[in-house]
Amino acid sequence: MIRKLFDIIANNAVPAVFIIISAFAIPLSGFSASYLVQELLTRIGRNSFLILSLLIPIMAGMGLNFGMVLGAMAGQIGLLLICDWGIVGIPGMVLACLIGTPIAIVLGIFCGHILNRAKGREMVTSYILGFFINGVYQMVVLYLMGWIIPITNPNLLLSRGYGVRNAVSLSGIRAVLDNLIPTIITNPEGAKQFLNINGSGSFLLLQLPFFDGAIRLPLATFIIIALFCVFIIWFRKTKLGQDMRAIGQSQSVADSAGIPVNRTRIIAIVISTVLACYGQIIYLQNMGTLNTYNSHDQAGMFSIAALLIGGASVSKATITNVFVGVVLFHLMFIVAPMAGKNLIGEAQIGEYFRVFVSYGIIAIALVLHAWKRNREREAARRSLRGNKGGNA
Amino acid sequence: MSDNNNAPLLQLDHIGKEYYGNRVLSDISFSIEAGEILGLVGENGAGKSTLLNILFGMPVISSTGGYEGSLYLDGKQVNFTSPTQALAAGIGMVHQEFSLIPGFTATENILLNREVLNGSLMSYVFSERVSTLDRDAMKARASEAIKTLGVHISPDMTVNEMPVGYKQFIEIAREIDRKNTRLLFLDEPTAVLTEQEADILLIALGKLAKSGIAIVFISHRLNEVKTLCDRILVLRDGKLITDQKASGLTTRQIASLMVGRESLRKEEPVEIPDEPVEEANVNDALTTTVKKKKKKPALKVEHLWVDMPGETVRDVSFEVQKGEIFGIGGLAGHGKLGIPNGIMGLYPAGGKVRLFGKKLTLNRPRAALGRKMAFVSEDRRGVGLLLDEPLDWNITFTAMQMQGRFLIGIPHIFQLRNELAMAKETRKFIESLSIKCTGPNQKAGELSGGNQQKVCLAKAFVLRPDILLICEPTRGIDIGAKTLVLDTLKEYNKEHGTTIIITSSELEELRSVCDRVAIVDEGKIAGVLPASSPAEEFGMLMMGEKLRSALAYTE
Numbered sequence: 001m002i003r004k005l006f007d008i009i010a011n012n013a014v015p016a017v018f019i020i021i022s023a024f025a026i027p028l029s030g031f032s033a034s035y036l037v038q039e040l041l042t043r044i045g046r047n048s049f050l051i052l053s054l055l056i057p058i059m060a061g062m063g064l065n066f067g068m069v070l071g072a073m074a075g076q077i078g079l080l081l082i083c084d085w086g087i088v089g090i091p092g093m094v095l096a097c098l099i100g101t102p103i104a105i106v107l108g109i110f111c112g113h114i115l116n117r118a119k120g121r122e123m124v125t126s127y128i129l130g131f132f133i134n135g136v137y138q139m140v141v142l143y144l145m146g147w148i149i150p151i152t153n154p155n156l157l158l159s160r161g162y163g164v165r166n167a168v169s170l171s172g173i174r175a176v177l178d179n180l181i182p183t184i185i186t187n188p189e190g191a192k193q194f195l196n197i198n199g200s201g202s203f204l205l206l207q208l209p210f211f212d213g214a215i216r217l218p219l220a221t222f223i224i225i226a227l228f229c230v231f232i233i234w235f236r237k238t239k240l241g242q243d244m245r246a247i248g249q250s251q252s253v254a255d256s257a258g259i260p261v262n263r264t265r266i267i268a269i270v271i272s273t274v275l276a277c278y279g280q281i282i283y284l285q286n287m288g289t290l291n292t293y294n295s296h297d298q299a300g301m302f303s304i305a306a307l308l309i310g311g312a313s314v315s316k317a318t319i320t321n322v323f324v325g326v327v328l329f330h331l332m333f334i335v336a337p338m339a340g341k342n343l344i345g346e347a348q349i350g351e352y353f354r355v356f357v358s359y360g361i362i363a364i365a366l367v368l369h370a371w372k373r374n375r376e377r378e379a380a381r382r383s384l385r386g387n388k389g390g391n392a
Numbered sequence: 393m394s395d396n397n398n399a400p401l402l403q404l405d406h407i408g409k410e411y412y413g414n415r416v417l418s419d420i421s422f423s424i425e426a427g428e429i430l431g432l433v434g435e436n437g438a439g440k441s442t443l444l445n446i447l448f449g450m451p452v453i454s455s456t457g458g459y460e461g462s463l464y465l466d467g468k469q470v471n472f473t474s475p476t477q478a479l480a481a482g483i484g485m486v487h488q489e490f491s492l493i494p495g496f497t498a499t500e501n502i503l504l505n506r507e508v509l510n511g512s513l514m515s516y517v518f519s520e521r522v523s524t525l526d527r528d529a530m531k532a533r534a535s536e537a538i539k540t541l542g543v544h545i546s547p548d549m550t551v552n553e554m555p556v557g558y559k560q561f562i563e564i565a566r567e568i569d570r571k572n573t574r575l576l577f578l579d580e581p582t583a584v585l586t587e588q589e590a591d592i593l594l595i596a597l598g599k600l601a602k603s604g605i606a607i608v609f610i611s612h613r614l615n616e617v618k619t620l621c622d623r624i625l626v627l628r629d630g631k632l633i634t635d636q637k638a639s640g641l642t643t644r645q646i647a648s649l650m651v652g653r654e655s656l657r658k659e660e661p662v663e664i665p666d667e668p669v670e671e672a673n674v675n676d677a678l679t680t681t682v683k684k685k686k687k688k689p690a691l692k693v694e695h696l697w698v699d700m701p702g703e704t705v706r707d708v709s710f711e712v713q714k715g716e717i718f719g720i721g722g723l724a725g726h727g728k729l730g731i732p733n734g735i736m737g738l739y740p741a742g743g744k745v746r747l748f749g750k751k752l753t754l755n756r757p758r759a760a761l762g763r764k765m766a767f768v769s770e771d772r773r774g775v776g777l778l779l780d781e782p783l784d785w786n787i788t789f790t791a792m793q794m795q796g797r798f799l800i801g802i803p804h805i806f807q808l809r810n811e812l813a814m815a816k817e818t819r820k821f822i823e824s825l826s827i828k829c830t831g832p833n834q835k836a837g838e839l840s841g842g843n844q845q846k847v848c849l850a851k852a853f854v855l856r857p858d859i860l861l862i863c864e865p866t867r868g869i870d871i872g873a874k875t876l877v878l879d880t881l882k883e884y885n886k887e888h889g890t891t892i893i894i895t896s897s898e899l900e901e902l903r904s905v906c907d908r909v910a911i912v913d914e915g916k917i918a919g920v921l922p923a924s925s926p927a928e929e930f931g932m933l934m935m936g937e938k939l940r941s942a943l944a945y946t947e
Binding site for chain 1: 500
């Protein structure tokens with residue numbers, strides 16, 4: 001009984017710590033509820049897709065896919081090209097996805113083949129692979145674009161005539177998905193005020209009686225995320241999903257049952273990479289600017305940190321983990337700087353804290369994973385002996 | 393089933409196999425009819441696993457040049473090059489290790505990669521793999537397969553929550569569910585089961601055979617083989633020794649057929665230094681027990697368990713007298729290697745080990761070495777040697793670490809290796825053990841297996857141990873070196889009175905060197921016999937038979 005209770009606490013320790021920290025930090029920050037909810041909704045829309053793309057490799061026993069940055073880079077190349085061609089709005093986003101998909105598939109197959117040669121060390125391999133592909137990406141973006149790959153828009157190029165600038169404005173597609181179905185949540189009174197100002201335009205008004213203030217809901221983005229969740233639930237039920245679960249638990253058994261292990265692992269990584277590509281496009285349409293040489297770097301690390309904060313582990317992650325994680329992680333992002341400023345008079349402390357936390361949490365998750373695996377191995381060895389003797 | 397009803401289900405015709413010029417199987421011919429249960433027994437290295445590999449189309453066979461002779465299934469010649477082909481032809485195999493997925497339910501495991509799928513449009517566009525699973529149909533099929541075995545296991549139970557016995561049933565259920573399975577190979581299926589579980593399994597197998605499935609049952613438990621099987625085949629040294637009706641054989645006969653090396657028995661009687669009476673008359677066990685109590689044993693092991701992967705020791709107790717050469721034998725995987733490794737602290741272990749009456753701290757190799765025990769590992773290249781270092785380092789390394797020898801300077805503050813002393817000591821051993829090398833500076837990795845083994849021995853001798861534990865002293869070395877290594881051990885024992893414990897898979901070797909030999913079976917000591925006992929008695933012990941005479945020695 002006590003052991004069970006201990007297990008429950010131990011298994012949910014990370015989210016619990018974050019809830020406690022947030023409980024202290026929220027009042028300290030002095031933000032209003034409507035501000036916090038607005039910020040959170042925006043960030044859920046912005047980040048969830050990226051984080052969801054991590055789930056399938058975890059199911060296939062390949063751990064946290066640090067290689068998702070490969071997909072992010074593919075998406076960014078798509079975005080750069082549509083910026084140059086001046087295609088705006090939803091068509092621009094769709095085209096960026098269409099350009100990114102084949103690149104992501106190729107990168108995914110490449111990554112999958114390499115990970116099949118590094119079984120058991122997928123995470124560190126995919127992490128380093130991210131650096132390597134980053135080098136290739138930089139070569140393409142910094143030297144080939146404007147030279148071999150035609151880029152005509154001078155606003156994109158560095159003054160020397162080739163290579164893309166560090167900051168690219170994505171004004172053409174900024175928030176197009178978020179605002180596709182413009183939605184405002186407010187109370188009846190606020191709704192009246194709103195209608196007086198804007199007229200009964202093309203806004204979808206959701207009225208909540210006791211809600212204070214007014215917030216925008218990126219409804220179209222949320223619908224896409226919901227569809228993605230349905231996809232994952234369906235995927236788990238398919239034969240392919242079942243095979244991935246089997247491989248995730250024991251490659252040798254799956255292999256002897258005739259499941260094509262290597263091929264299935266490559267499929268898992270390709271799906272993850274392509275989805276990360278779409279995720280990055282959704283993320284950047286919300287941000288509105290592309291940081292050509294850095295955006296993708298953060299995508300991987302922050303997504304993984306958020307997933308782990310949501311209570312996932314290297315070998316098990318659910319959709320719930322994604323949403324709990326994205327809420328807690330970003331709540332921290334929002335309130336920590338302000339709480340730090342109000343508490344010590346320095347916003348930097350909050351910034352420091354959140355970077356420290358996101359790297360720290362990944363380190364802890366990896367250590368915990370190794371520890372758990374060792375314990376399981378020992379338990380398996382003990383079980384061979386039956387009930388004779390005691391513990392070592 | 394077959395258009396040719398006269399042909400046997402499976403027929404082997406003069407099957408043989410060589411690995412790199414090393415003959416492991418020769419001229420095996422037998423056949424199996426539908427519904428027949430065949431018992432296949434043999435020692436380690438008798439060729440059982442090679443035979444299975446051939447029948448199951450394991451890649452290891454084709455990649456090493458295929459096999460000789462031919463295989464007929466329903467009278468048609470077949471040659472499997474992959475397990476998938478064998479499966480498709482209706483040959484099922486239950487391995488010794490469980491190949492189940494721990495987090496999956498019984499249903500999911502039984503139908504692994506043969507799941508019942510819902511039809512969907514997607515499967516036409518992409519592949520079958522994007523269809524969803526029909527869980528209800530899967531459960532129904534799994535329940536039916538379990539029911540055929542006559543056991544009650546919930547199809548929704550996950551495997552890691554099951555008792556060991558259940559797992560074995562799930563494995564077999566998986567083979568039964570394959571509708572075309574006509575021939576089932578079971579490799580040591582009862583090894584992990586309790587007696588009751590094994591009984592249920594045997595009954596279930598009998599039922600299966602009645603339904604027309606032919607079964608090849610491999611077990612080292614001879615009484616099981618005798619009760620279950622219609623016919624018994626004995627393999628020895630790659631040859632088929634006997635193929636006859638089980639009813640005509642006693643377990644004792646089977647055991648002696650398996651071991652069958654009476655001609656090789658040692659001529660001279662064995663001397664047991666401390667217990668001359670024992671060897672003379674087995675029934676005098678009581679008197680000897682009284683005698684034994686007067687002397688303190690060199691090593692006393694009580695209820696030892698060791699978690700060595702693949703060589704689990706469950707509950708082992710024995711005593712070794714001072715100056716004795718004590719052998720530990722048994723089949724591979726039954727834990728004989730776990731005993732010395734556990735005593736030396738290399739794997740997690742528990743229980744009581746007393747050295748000259750004083751308790752030994754387990755799980756700490758340093759503690760064991762500090763008590764003047766030396767160890768020669770079976771893993772010569774991994775544990776035994778520093779392959780990239782010269783011979784003199786290898787030989788003196790442990791002595792330097794443990795006893796502070798071959799060092800000059802002030803202890804604990806500033807010390808240097810005494811290269812001169814090291815080289816001198818090494819030369820001494822190169823000469824006395826006739827190690828073939830260019831000198832003390834040659835790297836250990838460059839030597840042949842036999843010479844490496846001699847270096848390992850020298851490394852142990854340098855420690856001037858009171859007790860020497862040696863695992864597989866002759867594994868992987870040629871015959872000339874074998875005799876030399878064994879003679880060296882005998883000589884060392886005679887000269888220094890060192891107690892030596894040898895663990896080996898080669899029974900003949902143990903019988904020629906040791907005073908007494910303990911046989912380990914399923915992680916426990918099956919019995920201890922004087923080396924002069926007939927080989928078939930050792931064989932019986934290995935096969936899990938209990939001998940009254942042997943038990944007396946164990947006390």
